[in-house]
Amino acid sequence: MVLAIAESERVRGITSPNPPVGCVILDESGKAVGFGGTQQAGGPHAEVMALKEAGVKAQGGTAVVTLEPCSHYGRTPPCTEALVEAGIKHVIHAVTDPNPRAAGGAKRLEDAGISVESGLLEHEVSNGPLRAWLHFAKTGRPHVTWKYAASLDGRIAAQDGTSQWISSETSRKEVHDMRAKLDAIIVGTGTVKKDDPALTARDADGMPLPRQPLPVVVGMSDLPDGAKLQHTALHLRTHDPDVVLAELASRGVVDVLLEGGPTVAGAFLRAGRIDRVLAYIAPALIGNGLAAVLDAGVSTITDAVRLTVEDVTMSGPDLRISAVPQI
Amino acid sequence: MVLAIAESERVRGITSPNPPVGCVILDESGKAVGFGGTQQAGGPHAEVMALKEAGVKAQGGTAVVTLEPCSHYGRTPPCTEALVEAGIKHVIHAVTDPNPRAAGGAKRLEDAGISVESGLLEHEVSNGPLRAWLHFAKTGRPHVTWKYAASLDGRIAAQDGTSQWISSETSRKEVHDMRAKLDAIIVGTGTVKKDDPALTARDADGMPLPRQPLPVVVGMSDLPDGAKLQHTALHLRTHDPDVVLAELASRGVVDVLLEGGPTVAGAFLRAGRIDRVLAYIAPALIGNGLAAVLDAGVSTITDAVRLTVEDVTMSGPDLRISAVPQI
Structure with a gap:
């Protein structure tokens, strides 16, 4: 087996x-x-x-x-x-x-x-x-893994917006290998404006890997002229995670990686549409800066989105934590 | 041995x-x-x-x-x-x-x-x-462990200020056992106003353990009337970590636990006076709320305070991460 x-x-x-x-x-x-x-x-x-x-x-x-x-x-x-x-x-x-x-x-x-x-x-x-696939077979919705890289104190960028690189080369390589095994990657328009990502799976030399996931951008704003994703991504003009997932399901997408920033991650969290959290935690402290999640729909501590840790490993100097929401 | x-x-x-x-x-x-x-x-x-x-x-x-x-x-x-x-x-x-x-x-x-x-x-x-003690013998300064309990996204309290409890009972018991082996515990006046802590080392039944560390409050404000620490704590009216540590050294304090909130932690970080970070990370997401550190003196990503992970263990459902600043 x-x-x-x-x-x-x-x-x-x-x-x-x-x-x-x-x-x-x-x-x-x-x-x-x-x-x-x-x-x-x-x-x-x-x-x-x-x-x-x-x-x-x-x-x-x-x-x-x-x-x-x-x-x-x-x-x-x-x-x-x-x-x-x-x-x-x-x-x-x-x-x-x-x-x-x-x-x-x-x-x-x-x-x-x-x-x-x-x-x-x-x-x-x-x-x-x-x-x-089992998640998809049971719920009819693609499985969503929210992946983010943050400092130990939960920041994904410093005060001036810089974020390259919080996590180690080892962690970033892992993410590229993971992308090649997925059907789609979602980011928000905010991430496109801030980081201009290509969302391609690349090898250590920066060359594209043979399998590429579908890049998906969610949000109402137009993509900036010249953005790498302008002609390659599926742009869904909505803030509703269920609309996004239904559209992706209709295209045969089963396994999704959410690489969105704090706004998109918050929307998926509030909708209960994150099935797994994959956090690359770099051993660093940043203080004031951009947080991994903004509005998660939690106003008091008893409403916190509780997770169960599935797995913790080291990824180079970083911690790689896989956790699933408690139902 | x-x-x-x-x-x-x-x-x-x-x-x-x-x-x-x-x-x-x-x-x-x-x-x-x-x-x-x-x-x-x-x-x-x-x-x-x-x-x-x-x-x-x-x-x-x-x-x-x-x-x-x-x-x-x-x-x-x-x-x-x-x-x-x-x-x-x-x-x-x-x-x-x-x-x-x-x-x-x-x-x-x-x-x-x-x-x-x-x-x-x-x-x-x-x-x-x-x-x-070795740190003290080499530097003349007490050794400072900054301990905090936060969610996976780095929040130590929700939007309404509630924080009891982010971490598990197992983690809180570990902290009480640790307190009994230390010389002093530092918090800021902000934490006194917000949480009114007693900073005592207690057993599972809430009874005080035989050895108690010196409770220390730093900050300019008066402690609120009736605060548990009002008559037990050493109140140092300063924001300068070196003044605090010199005063504690003169009292024979060698091993210090910093349990301060985001302001005090930031001051010690900026001064380079945190010798070890002990983070209890609860598998939970909170989003908007109080962050573990505010001003850490980091404005751009290359200035992030980089740490080296010494040890990662599970503490009940939580992660317990021990890390030391890179010099």
């Missing part, structure tokens, strides 16, 4: 609105003979890719897959049929498909005499490569 | 201006036969306490001590003489005494035919129980 998760991670960013599934085929003796990840929407699913590599060695073997194989005809034939035809005898999947259209895969396999086991490394998969 | 460090920790908070030293005496066979920590100023040092417990078993044995034994006559006779008289053959100490008055202990011991080894767990001791 660890290898299947690796396949799953490898295709993150290209499969939406389909899930980035990973699959490993083991032959009768338990040897890994085929690896696959879901291809771009309309392309073959992970199981089909892995079966293709395994060929006749799949006969009597086991399919280890991050998501319950689908049993419906969409743009591709059901994976369950491919597994049956290849002579697979056992299927082990991590996560059960919550999508009523595609579900029933396990039953279809069992009916065909295949033994099915579910739940292996379920937590790792559902909080890892399939997190955004 | 681990046992000697434990003895050292046990007496932290009572020894200032003397160092909280710990000592373990091993008999000839290497068995621990005496334990001791330095007593209140004027009382016996750690070595004497430990030798007393060991009695004749110290003959031919080893003294393991966190600090190089002193060789001068102060309010007590030199520890080197006590070790020689007890027939100790080996001395192992962690940290060499930087104090010219007391130093030379190792030489005196070697002259008496005792083998001396230094540097064992030096880092643990010099960043642990002897940290504040």
